[in-house]
Amino acid sequence: MANPADKPDPNLTSPDEVELREDPEDINGGEEEEEDEYEGEDDDEATASKPQSREDAAASRVNAQNLFRRMGVAPVPVRVHDVIVKGNEKTKDHVIEAEVDGVRHATTLQELLEAANVANSNLRALDIFDSVKITLDAGPPELPDTTNVVVKVVESQSPLAAEIITSTKSQARSSSLEGSLKYKNIFGHGDIWDTSLAYGCDSSGEVGLGLYLPRLRGRPSPFTSRVYLSTQDWIKFSSYRERALGVSLGVLLSKNHELGYTLAWRNLIDPTQMASRAIRRQIGHSLVSDLKYSFKVDERNSALRPTRGYSFVSTSQIGGLAPDSRTLRFLRQEFDVKYAVPLGFYRSALNFGVSGGITFPWGSGYKSRASSVSERFFLGGNISPVCSLEGPSALWGFKTRGLGPNEPRREVEDENQSGGDAYERDFVGGDVAVTAYADLSFDFPLRWFRERGIHGHVFACAGNMAELSGNKYRNFTLNYCHILKKQEHDRAKSGFFLTFSTPSS
Amino acid sequence: MEGDQDTSDFTLVTRKPCFGLPTACPNCLPAYIYLKLAQLPFQLAFNPTFPDSEELPYFESGTYVAYNNEDGGVIEKLKKDGIVNLDSQLQSLPEYLSLKALIVSWLDEALTYEVWVGTEGISASKIYYSDLPWAIGKFLFYKQTYLAKNRLGLTKENAERREKLIYKRASEAYEALSTRLGEQKFLFEDRPSSLDAFFLSHILFTIQVLPETSVLRCKLLEHSNLVRYAERLKSEFLEASSSSPSPPLHSFPPSFSGKGSKPKSKPKAEKSEEEKKFKKRARFFLAAQFIAVVIYVSVMGGVSSDEVEYEDDD
Numbered sequence: 001m002a003n004p005a006d007k008p009d010p011n012l013t014s015p016d017e018v019e020l021r022e023d024p025e026d027i028n029g030g031e032e033e034e035e036d037e038y039e040g041e042d043d044d045e046a047t048a049s050k051p052q053s054r055e056d057a058a059a060s061r062v063n064a065q066n067l068f069r070r071m072g073v074a075p076v077p078v079r080v081h082d083v084i085v086k087g088n089e090k091t092k093d094h095v096i097e098a099e100v101d102g103v104r105h106a107t108t109l110q111e112l113l114e115a116a117n118v119a120n121s122n123l124r125a126l127d128i129f130d131s132v133k134i135t136l137d138a139g140p141p142e143l144p145d146t147t148n149v150v151v152k153v154v155e156s157q158s159p160l161a162a163e164i165i166t167s168t169k170s171q172a173r174s175s176s177l178e179g180s181l182k183y184k185n186i187f188g189h190g191d192i193w194d195t196s197l198a199y200g201c202d203s204s205g206e207v208g209l210g211l212y213l214p215r216l217r218g219r220p221s222p223f224t225s226r227v228y229l230s231t232q233d234w235i236k237f238s239s240y241r242e243r244a245l246g247v248s249l250g251v252l253l254s255k256n257h258e259l260g261y262t263l264a265w266r267n268l269i270d271p272t273q274m275a276s277r278a279i280r281r282q283i284g285h286s287l288v289s290d291l292k293y294s295f296k297v298d299e300r301n302s303a304l305r306p307t308r309g310y311s312f313v314s315t316s317q318i319g320g321l322a323p324d325s326r327t328l329r330f331l332r333q334e335f336d337v338k339y340a341v342p343l344g345f346y347r348s349a350l351n352f353g354v355s356g357g358i359t360f361p362w363g364s365g366y367k368s369r370a371s372s373v374s375e376r377f378f379l380g381g382n383i384s385p386v387c388s389l390e391g392p393s394a395l396w397g398f399k400t401r402g403l404g405p406n407e408p409r410r411e412v413e414d415e416n417q418s419g420g421d422a423y424e425r426d427f428v429g430g431d432v433a434v435t436a437y438a439d440l441s442f443d444f445p446l447r448w449f450r451e452r453g454i455h456g457h458v459f460a461c462a463g464n465m466a467e468l469s470g471n472k473y474r475n476f477t478l479n480y481c482h483i484l485k486k487q488e489h490d491r492a493k494s495g496f497f498l499t500f501s502t503p504s505s
Numbered sequence: 506m507e508g509d510q511d512t513s514d515f516t517l518v519t520r521k522p523c524f525g526l527p528t529a530c531p532n533c534l535p536a537y538i539y540l541k542l543a544q545l546p547f548q549l550a551f552n553p554t555f556p557d558s559e560e561l562p563y564f565e566s567g568t569y570v571a572y573n574n575e576d577g578g579v580i581e582k583l584k585k586d587g588i589v590n591l592d593s594q595l596q597s598l599p600e601y602l603s604l605k606a607l608i609v610s611w612l613d614e615a616l617t618y619e620v621w622v623g624t625e626g627i628s629a630s631k632i633y634y635s636d637l638p639w640a641i642g643k644f645l646f647y648k649q650t651y652l653a654k655n656r657l658g659l660t661k662e663n664a665e666r667r668e669k670l671i672y673k674r675a676s677e678a679y680e681a682l683s684t685r686l687g688e689q690k691f692l693f694e695d696r697p698s699s700l701d702a703f704f705l706s707h708i709l710f711t712i713q714v715l716p717e718t719s720v721l722r723c724k725l726l727e728h729s730n731l732v733r734y735a736e737r738l739k740s741e742f743l744e745a746s747s748s749s750p751s752p753p754l755h756s757f758p759p760s761f762s763g764k765g766s767k768p769k770s771k772p773k774a775e776k777s778e779e780e781k782k783f784k785k786r787a788r789f790f791l792a793a794q795f796i797a798v799v800i801y802v803s804v805m806g807g808v809s810s811d812e813v814e815y816e817d818d819d
Contacts, residue, residue, distance in 0.1 A: 265641055273560065273572055280518070280563075280570070284554030285645070287638040324638045411568035 075108035081139040081146035087153040092188045098215055099123050103149050126214055128185040130154045159184045176200035190214040206230035224250045237401040239275035239426045243267045260292040276407035276426040282373045287327045290319035304387055306340040307349035313389045329363040330375050334391030348442035353385055355392045356434040361469055370470035376429030379403040379463045385437050392433040395463045401427040404465035430465030437461035515547035519562040524714045529632040531616055531710045533562040536579045539702035541742045543589040553636035556645055580699050591698050607678045608703045615675035619721040621653035628714050676724050683728040708735040
């Protein structure tokens with residue numbers, strides 16, 4: 001689902017979308033109207049001032065040149081007197097004013113222009129207006145050095161919007177087709193209601209109703225909520241299908257912090273009745289009530305092909321937050337670190353990354369209880385680990401869910417083997433997973449490839465998984481060694497070691 | 506193919522125990538009893554989160570699995586795959602099929618009716634939903650009640666009529682089986698069969714799980730030989746491996762939380778054979794004591810009279 005919470009970068013907004021209006025009372029030597037060059041969606045008649053004679057036009061040009069000269073030399077002090085909102089019939093004033101609030105703190109004209117650009121981007125990001133125009137007008141004549149910020153919006157004529165997109169999510173094995181119908185701004189708070197239907201090629205699907213609010217109780221925290229019914233099909237890899245009916249709530253507390261809550265009825269079934277023992281023990285109903293907190297910092301210059309910067313993501317989840325002790329109780333922690341170093345030739349860069357995660361049940365009998373397969377980690381698939389910021393999941397060189405603990409499936413006599421594609425083992429996932437990669441990406445010398453964005457990369461990656469829950473943690477031992485005495489050439493190490501013991505077959 | 510499997514690998518997965526039974530689910534109990542009657546050592550595992558599954562109970566051994574919704578049930582599948590077959594040579598008997606029809610259709614129907622409709626599902630919540638969160642449990646209860654009514658063909662118009670028919674058939678089945686059984690140990694000759702597993706499961710469930718107010722339970726208790734039959738098999742096969750014997754079938758199960766919280770006077774239960782034997786022995790003992798006292802008194806009385814005569818002679 002497209003998330004309107006992703007605001008466009010205000011720095012990319014064209015500065016031409018903010019204009020200064022000419023006024024007979026000059027402010028600091030006068031301002032001049034700029035010509036606007038839009039992408040064709042705006043109305044120019046609102047920007048047209050009084051019809052100008054040739055002399056007035058020449059005077060305006062001179063004034064503007066003076067102003068820009070002054071702006072280039074030193075900050076031009078100015079104070080915002082008032083923010084005037086026009087054009088909103090349905091949208092509440094406070095919704096627009098909240099997005100434009102940053103202009104009030106500007107003390108110079110340069111800062112004001114920048115803040116106005118940001119405000120313009122914020123208002124466009126609300127996705128409820130057909131056009132947004134911010135004009136700086138002169139303030140009241142009795143207050144020199146002040147300006148009024150006039151925000152003129154044109155609300156969407158048709159509040160309904162439909163879109164159909166194809167996408168590939170990181171956990172999916174194949175592409176999915178999504179259709180959604182959005183109803184915008186029903187209550188004037190910038191609310192966007194959507195109904196969506198998604199269908200994947202592997203018979204997985206989701207239908208849902210969502211609500212997006214740009215602000216929660218006046219705070220600049222976009223709020224999303226969603227009621228959904230989903231089916232995920234893992235029969236080919238792990239012999240189970242997961243159905244969920246639930247509600248999820250999410251709040252973006254700030255640029256880096258996100259909090260989410262999910263309450264869902266989850267049902268795992270095995271329609272083929274071929275599952276392995278570990279999966280058979282998982283089949284049934286469960287109630288999930290979990291809180292998720294994410295901290296994300298992404299300073300890379302590109303999410304798809306980073307050549308500089310770093311990123312860090314940490315996600316913590318706790319399940320079982322309900323008075324009923326029979327809800328699914330688990331703890332889950334993931335982290336992901338990436339770093340890109342530019343090498344300076346052919347736009348090449350070295351990318352490094354490490355990600356890891358651990359999950360474990362809690363509550364009575366937690367040591368002997370196996371973790372839920374839906375909360376475990378699975379490695380492999382078609383997603384590049386350079387792009388993925390979702391903990392240990394992507395790994396080159398392995399098929400989807402193609403790595404880690406696995407168990408033999410049920411053996412049936414007279415089975416009709418479906419060609420060479422039959423899987424005989426279920427991948428049951430791991431409670432702890434670690435992946436690491438090193439990647440060298442570069443442009444090809446030929447311009448033909450460069451123009452089409454085709455680049456090459458050489459990589460190495462590694463990953464590992466293990467089970468901990470269901471008493472399997474007993475296979476891990478933490479040892480402390482202190483060397484009492486050693487010979488001259490002994491290679492001894494003191495300290496703490498983590499060792500893995502495996503049953504001898 | 507599984508004859509050479511390590512027997513410690515055999516596992517039966519059922520729903521959870523309750524009401525003093527190793528598994529309180531009426532669909533899972535026959536399989537459990539069948540394996541016990543066959544004296545096949547196996548482990549018991551539980552799936553407490555799938556009350557509406559038709560796959561349970563299932564039997565597994567390594568990569569072999571016998572689900573209940575295949576090949577006519579898990580017991581039939583175990584027979585067919587050669588794991589354990591108690592019905593060899595019995596299946597050709599004409600009586601076998603007619604008794605089987607009685608037990609797995611009329612009695613099973615009566616039990617389904619009694620659990621979901623007759624007793625309004627009082628026991629169902631403990632059997633099926635005790636490990637599920639309340640909301641999910643409630644929804645699945647309504648769903649399963651609806652499906653049970655559909656399976657029994659119940660509608661608002663015919664509910665009373667169907668109820669009478671179901672109870673009438675159950676009574677007739679009990680009568681026929683009681684007559685057939687007499688005081689025999691098993692239904693067929695002197696060997697256990699799968700029909701004993703089904704019938705014993707039905708009796709144990711009806712007496713231990715259904716509340717006292719259950720019409721079906723009262724009808725069953727009228728046939729004392731059936732209760733004795735169940736008691737006997739239970740103590741011999743089901744409690745052979747357990748440390749403490751469970752209380753007799755006709756008394757209150759300790760974990761039952763139905764309507765019977767106050768001590769209601771009920772008809773005195775039939776005395777078991779052990780009690781009769783014990784009373785006989787007690788009578789013999791008392792008689793022997795009495796005779797010994799009489800002999801002692803008569804002998805000692807004779808001696809003391811001689812002494813008195815001797816003193817008088819002085």
